[in-house]
Amino acid sequence: MNYGTIATWRMAHDGVIKANELLQNSGSSDDALEITVKSVEDYPFYKSVGFGGLPNAKGILEMDAAFMNGDTFQLGAVAGITDIKNPISVARKLSHEKFNSFLVGQGATDYAIEEGFEEKEMLTERARKIWSNRLDDIKKHNLSAYDGHDTVGVVTLDKQGSMTAGTSSSGLFMKRPGRVGDSPLSGSGFYVDSEIGGASATGLGEDLMKGCLAYEIVRKMKEGLSPQEACDQTLYSFHDLLTKRYGKAGAFSLIAMNNRGQWGVATNVEFTFSVGNQEKEPAIFIANMGNNHSTIIEPISQEWLDAYEKRIKAPIK
Template sequence: MNTWAAISTWRMSYDGLQAASQQLNDRVSAGDAVEKLINTVEDYPLYKSVGYGGLPNEEGVVQVDAAFMDGDTLAQGAVAALENVKHAVSVARRLSQNKTNSFLVGPGATKFAMQAGFEMTNMLTTAAKASWQDRRKSTPNIDLKPYDGHDTVGAIILDQAGSMAAATSTSGLFMKKSGRTGDSPLSGSGFYVDSEIGGAAATGLGEDIMKGCLSYEIVRQMAEGKSPQAACDATLYHFIAKLKKRSGQTGAISLIALNKQGAWGVATNVEFPFCVATAEGGAQIYFAQPGQAGVTPIKAVSSAWFDEYEKQNGISLD
């Protein structure tokens, strides 16, 4: 192959996508490129749901979850409730080299990272601590309600050799219980990739996403011949209808997918910006909205949308 493609969740992944795109142009592997993309997001303290600067749990501790999967070998590594490590996805990728003990949680994950030589960092920034203190004051009772902002950065990449990789990283729900883990590090739920077919990743309320193994279902449907878009639409809207029938409600769920030819798809039940880059078209931010009749409306964002996003989030594209 002489082409490549990448897709990632949320506007916050755009800078990482551009960095990964340069690597893919230089024939870097999908695994290296997806790690670079996620690391870029983990580094930036203004992104409050991922890595350094991520919002803490109810005890004021930043615990992060991450995963990595190699689409050629199906090797996977994951961490949950990892503390004091900025690049959680890099720890997950290192764990994917293990035949056993490839998914570690809590103190075990942190101990592994320390012994493997990963830099230990105080992950609680001044701004995140202030947000936590304000939340504690405004919610003095014991039953703290988690903030509904819980965006995961997830990405799937196809490189010029035809190999694929997927990865996720998140600090999870603000004010979550210590040790709470969502879908992001769970194979088949938060991510899945097979270089012979394609890959998918999810972002949203992990407790609902886990009920459907949605990322694996998308890949399964692509293996049966569906396009990434058709697989995303069919998977999400069928699942949402089932959840609403069974429990009366569903949380936010957004899904991205990429197949081995470089075609991509997205489905969502909330307003959802995401990023795509290809060898032919460069990097672009798109905006998806909940679909009517099972079809997701998607459009490239305008300069006005950029301006409004920056104004609301205090983030520059530079």
């Protein structure tokens, strides 16, 4: 029986391994999704998701997350939630609500506390220093404030044929308080239908929500395209369209998996991801935009991994 997990960025890999162990033992796609995202949320050195994530312009760490079940289309989402250990778990709980399934700001945090989700000071000293240094740089060098928006986006398939999609992100570094990206938005940040497949996005949310690409990729898989064909045809034509009509396309990357465990990705920047299914153990790959609306996908090198490890743990002055 088929199963699998695909997730954005190298940071998701440890979670993908755990998820696929669960799936191999007939665990549910919902549980596998949550375990993957929590693994990223909990790790202090990933600075764009959960604990250790970078804060907004006022130094407050606001987080977004979403959870969607592809059997029933039930979905839950939070945006601008603060000091809750696992936003993905709150989104999962909200997906069971018929009303009020998408909560933002203080309302989201209050809900999480009322429902007993673990509270945690999510801003680390390291993240606070990076924020403070960045503020100085912006003043001194007149840099653009906005940088970094690496959402963890995940799609899972279980042996029972159920699929789940979800996201978690601390959003754009130095964002305005209350800013929401694509991550908690259905169709833009994620979409899944267990009878077809699922997709999820990472990148500049402001541009991603102009295209509804996660929905479109699932729709193209419904028409019979492979996940890779669906990703290629959707992402690169939207990149071209946005360049023509809006002037410039921000960075974005999409992942997809269908209900047979086949997968695909497309991206207009250097993009890493982790994927494993019934046929292959989880592995990290690196993707780049190729010619003629194609994607170049290669196994990650040890050199890249070592440099990454060094970079994320480098001392902050």
